[in-house]
Amino acid sequence: MRSLNSNSGQAGPVIKLRVVLQDRTSRHYFHSAKQWTPDIQKATDFKQTYLALEFAGLLNQADLDIVLTFGDPKYDFRIAVPNRAPPDAIPSY
Secondary structure, eight states, X not given: OEEEOTTTXXXXXXXXXXXXXXXXXXXXXXXXXXXXXXXXXXXXXXSSHHHHHHHHHHHTOSSEEEEEEXXXXXXXXXXXXXXXXXXXXXXXX
């Protein structure tokens, strides 16, 4: 698959963005319920950072990163998922 390079009008490679979750401790990627994989290619692609963040909240697991991967690890971009405070730690007003 190729796309047009907007600057030159010539065909260039298409860059495929994937949005995955990674456990910082094990370095494994989320694959499916209770299943993590060391292979980023087998990781679930959430397509959007918002969906990955929402799902990470459902996992209620510390030390997760959202990884935006472009096929070459040197271009990966990591976003730390903030740990959620337990419900009793949230002040009520």
